[in-house]
Amino acid sequence: MKIAILASEGSPYAKSGGLGDVMEALPAALARIPGNEVVLILPYYKKIKENPKFETELVAQFHVALGWRQQYAGILRHTNRTDGVQVYFIDSLYYFGAREGAIYGDLDDGERFAYFSKACLDTLVNLNFIPDVIQCNDWQTALVPTFLQAQYRPLFPGTKCMYTIHNVEYQGWAQSSFFDDVLALPWEYRGTLDMSGAVNVTKAAIETADLVTTVSETYARELMYPYYAHGLDGILSAASWKLTGITNGIDTDVFNPETDPALPAHYNADNFVIGKAKCKAALQEEVGLPINPDTPLMVMVTRLAGHKGLDLLVHIARRLVWEEDCQLLILGTGEPQYEHFFTELANEFPDRVAAKITFNLGLASRIYAGGDIYLMPSKSEPCGLSQMNAMRYGTVPVVHCTGGLKDTVPPADENGQGGLGFNFQSYNADDFDGAIRRCLNLYHNNREGFRALQRAGMEQDFSWNVPAGRYMEQFHRMLGW
């Protein structure tokens, strides 16, 4: 099968969140399936261009029509990728190559990614790679199925298009003039793009894609409700016949406690007790906490954003570290009120709390390995990857029962049996507190039970093999093969 994957970010080139991880591992997993030919197209951001690790050759040049604009696009092939995925970058000095800083957040993001979406289709035409399926991701590539249907059909007669929602909160809104000025689609598409008098590109993608997927089964159901759908519940309910949840995997080669170069000691599911103890002591030392093997270390690696459930933690953290024998370690950056809160808490309880307000992948790995308990109380979580990283490294998750957290962390009983972690149903601080204390209780009073839980998490298959197979099923479903 010929598969084109289009995205605004992908590791190791450019990443701002989970989408970047998925765009590293999913294309590779699909490329491992015999008979598949996989192309991945990404913007050529300045930092990719300036990174000497990524060798490229120019393979095509053309102009993309965007309303009244004709914008240059250079197509660069990444020549030193070895996993079977063919990666192309779209080079535009104007939209990507000359901009400093973050991947998103510019005032003209709408135009930048409308350009990118169209340029992706033009690239496939220019390379004469007419795929059986196109898989596109989140609002940045949401215009692809609409452009395909409205303007590119004769060039892609049999191509089917899947749209994947990684987080419905970010939808790609623009004012209504965007329709004529930038998109210049035939007038009959005005209704497709319109939502409440403005342009919403995610809404259009849900309507025009052949199939819509999202990144866990529970999130696919949650999207039917106003609480989760950020205004798109009606549109998504009407499209529910073509909406499927496929829970993400993680890159189990990268996240592997037996080989991870960032770790001070290595281990697997059979010998983790010793290996993790070494990692924990080293971590406690690294972050300035007392080196105490029997004090449970609760950890979090997260963007410090409200919807990650930090409001709940703020509410209970002080009482928890005061009353319980435990340590708390947070790694991440984000909203200033949380950065301040955890910095202050660490100052107040230097023996109990450490806050590392920074972004550090090596430290993140050492935290997954050295922690005992991983906290992830997200208000909503389409899939979530770090709870899987934590389990792979033998760290027991305590999660809010939502989205992918519900699908990947079945609850254990008070003896650590029958599940992979602890969860709480209703989003409130007391219930989160209760779940944490059940976990701490198991740690303190039944260490064998706690270890059984750690082992169960480490023995799970979180690899991309299963989800890649499910993507293939949906590709076949679209094609009617």
Ligand code: GLC
């Ligand atoms: C988004 C979601 C996250 C998911 C990731 C990858 O970042 O918020 O839950 O794991 O996409 O699909």
